[in-house]
Amino acid sequence: MKILITGGAGFIGTALARKLTDLAYEVSLLDLPQRFKPYHKEYECYEVDIREAANFGILHHKSFSHIFHLAAQTSGAISQENPTLDVDTNVKGTLNVCNFARACGARKIIFSSSMATYGNQEGEISESTPLAPLSNYGVSKLCGEAYIKSFGQFGVKWSIFRLFNVYGAGQDMHNLRQGMASIFMTQALTSDCLRVTGSLQRYRDFVYVDDVVQALLLGLKSQTDSQIYNVGSAKPTRVGELIECILSLCPKPRESFEVRNVGGHEGDTFGSLADIAKLQSLGWSPKVSLTEGLSKMYAYAKDVL
Template structure:
């Protein structure tokens, strides 16, 4: 019998890559997604698709009796900027949605949930963030992710077996290039491909940790099928501090843009973090031999696919 897994957010960027991975491994995949930022065309065929909000309690009845090997909870409001205008919606999506998924998970034999949290829980650390650093979120988004983490940890006493993944800046082909509120790489690439210029809100000295989608899928998959109980928090980043100006130089060189096509604005994105990158020692200890794709290589791979999509205008306005 095929192993059953539930992927929430399976119509989105990371969720659809994860679904593809497990589809190839012959898992039976269930997907919950409200298609707010994801696309129906991203949902792999053969998946059982439930178009609902994760916070909708009727899902519990709908999935009653299905023994998921693991629940990958990736759905949620995913923009810091959006959360500053819509804090209630952000809370409902990220906190209430997570509590609902915990309830479903507790009814399964393994009680295993993998949760996509975010580096935003740390706030403005300005250094390599370790999992036991103090979390002082700067945005409602960071706050709701941190609350969701705490709900998950709270249910450990009920036997919940969890992996909380604090994802850093994930990028790669399939990211929603039309979403102007999330994804530094996709936002700049979209402008460069469409308008041959890049407008950057905020300082060029801000820094991030950019991790390619294939590396993230490799880490999520290897962590979750590990026989050991997890019950822990892991940073998912490359551990490399990259300045915005370095990212822009890579894109500029690959798309042959001139300096006059790069504009830095003084206005910042609301609640934006100046700089953060990951200390990734913990995840490297848990799953050995992670090879990280360099930013240069990752941008080349992304462009190879997204340039074609841009020319054919598919999911790309």
């Protein structure tokens, strides 16, 4: 079975590629040229900017049975500052991926969507919760879902996984515009000040990357056709709690760190917590606790920063 991963050189894409290879699938990666690293050379790699349909010409006559579509602009803050980039990548880019899937005869697209499609909600969020995105990013991912679904009429099956706050070893520790855990951990390792955008009482649902990969793999099963799943831990963690967990890993004493609130940004939600019962009904459950996951991530971060 030949599988293509868009955004394959990214954090989740790389972890997914490794797992699929371990399972003996033939894996190809598609991403921007600057994203590929030397360790991606074990895969067939295609340098493609998904924002332009013509760029898929490099894949002419290539066929894939399944496409994991992960390529995206993933920062809520950046989506507010540069909505055109967000639309071009997440909306137009997803349409281009759908058209390529149809052209190459792909049986299915497995799409990584986002908790941002729900907006602000109280309590646990299920897949049937009304969608009310606050950020341009959330709107763009919802548009992507609509395109993915619409291609069912052309015989391209789909599964959609709405990811909550993914973190873990392998994350880009140099990008301070996305990834709450990675941002705070980088600040803790490189400075004495953690700059927080918004209330310390905000809460998120953190899920480790290895657990996310195991969820995405279920997209290869026919029982997940035409289904949407939340991928989270079902455990709320307040921003202040996350920061204290990270600082507890540092050798420097807690009192040597300053936690400074620098103001929020448009489109940021106060809280998000996943109801994962639907995914659990397939036998999946998160295995890595936040404490264990942050410890693994900290060991990785020390080596790359």
